[in-house]
Amino acid sequence: MKDDEGEAPTAEAAEEVAGPQTTGPPEDDLDLDNLSKKKKKKKKKKLVLDGGEDEDEAHEAADPDLDLPEIPDDIDLESFGKKKKKKKQPLNLDELDDALPDEKEDDEVDLESFGKKKKKKKRAGELGGDDMKDDDKENVEANPWVDSDRDYTYDELLQRVFNIMRDKNPELVAGEKKRFVMRPPQVVRVGTKKTAFVNFTEIAKMLHRQPKHLLAFLFAELGTVGAIDGNNQLIIKGRFQQKHIENVLRRYIKEYVTCHTCRSPDTILDKETRLFFLQCMSCHSRCSVQTIKTGFQAITSKRSKTKQ
Amino acid sequence: MSIENLKGFDPFADAAKGDEESVQDGLVHIRIQQRNGRKTLTTIQGLSAEYDLKKIVRACKKEFACNGTVVEHPEYGEVLQLQGDQRTKICDWLVKCGLVKADQLKVHGF
Ligand SMILES: [Zn+2]
Numbered sequence: 001m002k003d004d005e006g007e008a009p010t011a012e013a014a015e016e017v018a019g020p021q022t023t024g025p026p027e028d029d030l031d032l033d034n035l036s037k038k039k040k041k042k043k044k045k046k047l048v049l050d051g052g053e054d055e056d057e058a059h060e061a062a063d064p065d066l067d068l069p070e071i072p073d074d075i076d077l078e079s080f081g082k083k084k085k086k087k088k089q090p091l092n093l094d095e096l097d098d099a100l101p102d103e104k105e106d107d108e109v110d111l112e113s114f115g116k117k118k119k120k121k122k123r124a125g126e127l128g129g130d131d132m133k134d135d136d137k138e139n140v141e142a143n144p145w146v147d148s149d150r151d152y153t154y155d156e157l158l159q160r161v162f163n164i165m166r167d168k169n170p171e172l173v174a175g176e177k178k179r180f181v182m183r184p185p186q187v188v189r190v191g192t193k194k195t196a197f198v199n200f201t202e203i204a205k206m207l208h209r210q211p212k213h214l215l216a217f218l219f220a221e222l223g224t225v226g227a228i229d230g231n232n233q234l235i236i237k238g239r240f241q242q243k244h245i246e247n248v249l250r251r252y253i254k255e256y257v258t259c260h261t262c263r264s265p266d267t268i269l270d271k272e273t274r275l276f277f278l279q280c281m282s283c284h285s286r287c288s289v290q291t292i293k294t295g296f297q298a299i300t301s302k303r304s305k306t307k308q
Numbered sequence: 309m310s311i312e313n314l315k316g317f318d319p320f321a322d323a324a325k326g327d328e329e330s331v332q333d334g335l336v337h338i339r340i341q342q343r344n345g346r347k348t349l350t351t352i353q354g355l356s357a358e359y360d361l362k363k364i365v366r367a368c369k370k371e372f373a374c375n376g377t378v379v380e381h382p383e384y385g386e387v388l389q390l391q392g393d394q395r396t397k398i399c400d401w402l403v404k405c406g407l408v409k410a411d412q413l414k415v416h417g418f
Binding site: 193297 | 337339351379417418
């Protein structure tokens, strides 16, 4: 993935090696002239000044944090298909200002839309290409503090560690990691006092968790009771909307599905002497998770009824 | 000979209090429960037994304009019950009054 995308910009790469020097002066000027101006503005200006081929430069100049969303996958878990509507917008944006690194774009890519995914991958590929250029650059200016007596700054170190990370894990940059796609819960009302969670079993299966465990969590969080009916639906006492169930599911995933260290969903939940442990298959970390406790339950039915 | 430094202050005094059932995991659990139809109930479990919950509930009732009561539970100690979904309000208020630290709050529900 990285290779075939990386190929394309190599021609540019040659130019890019010389790039820092050529783009250097205007940047410096900018710094001197508008010290007060923020980084973002600088980036835009730079684009105008340098024209198309330095788009990649802009990527690099971007704050390292902007690349962060590439690494964790949890965004996907949290989206539940809700962002379908929003998708159109970023697509256009993508075309219009591809040059501006946009965190939002990363958020959008979770669903089954293959077209969009490709696009994203391409973007990632470009980034990958950047990194190859980065290597060359690195020799020149990776450790700007080396030649001087001054201490390195936090930002420089951060940049350095990100460069190393990307270097060693091309798949992180390329977004090759398996995406975890969450389907939204189907929630329908049953009569006036009950709610059916139609695809409950399906979702439990998708999360690779025992329905029993998920069920316990749902009931504890919602402060209610219920049962699975003949159609594998979960019938919950009380009125709940899809967004309510989504919220609870999101918390369940955060606590019991995604790894607490690397946020990979590739985990196993196993029980050991009354405690549940979350074992990650990606980074092999292992940590205990909260036990599901119902806690205090207020008596909500009429007292006369309970007495009978 | 005795070591003067260790006399006045017992560093484990707090820990002993932490064992009390009302405190449990040291968290204050704020839950919501549905009752007949659209009505809801907010419960606050785990407030330190050092506080006078009757006073707290009186202040809450006034502050949030809702009814409320204190329920004694054999396992969970004194639990505050407020009518309606007061979860965000009570969280803010408890922190604002300095009764609970923000990281001790655990909000449940949808
Ligand atoms: Zn992990």
